[in-house]
Amino acid sequence: MSRWVRLPCRCSCLIGAPVLFGRANVVFTRLVVPTSELLALHAEVHRLCGPHLAPAPMANSLPGQWTAHEPELGFGGHQCPAFAGRPSRIDGRFAGLRRWDGNTRAEYLLG
Numbered sequence: 001m002s003r004w005v006r007l008p009c010r011c012s013c014l015i016g017a018p019v020l021f022g023r024a025n026v027v028f029t030r031l032v033v034p035t036s037e038l039l040a041l042h043a044e045v046h047r048l049c050g051p052h053l054a055p056a057p058m059a060n061s062l063p064g065q066w067t068a069h070e071p072e073l074g075f076g077g078h079q080c081p082a083f084a085g086r087p088s089r090i091d092g093r094f095a096g097l098r099r100w101d102g103n104t105r106a107e108y109l110l111g
Helices: 036-052 077-083
Strands: 012-021 027-032 069-071 090-093 098-101 106-109
Touching: 012 069
Parallel strands: none
Antiparallel strands: 012 027, 012 090, 027 069, 098 106
16 A cells, blocks of 8 residues: 555635634634535544654644634735735635644645
């Protein structure tokens, strides 16, 4: 069996309400409305990648605990208030997956 698995990264998405994450350094995000397709993809990514993560995945990234979101949407902090509610809904497709390591502030592209 091949160790490489092609994941369906082009599943559809719906970007919804704005939300703020963080404590000292707040990050503006928009929630991704989770579809059954997205939740299944997340569970599969966790199944394939989870055993290889060190340190272990944080509890809030586990299937059933994860909050799907699109961080910052490519906007600078000064633009966030103006963008927060416009438009209230964005339909689209995912182009890839990443893992964010908040401790090292590093991004790892998964697919």
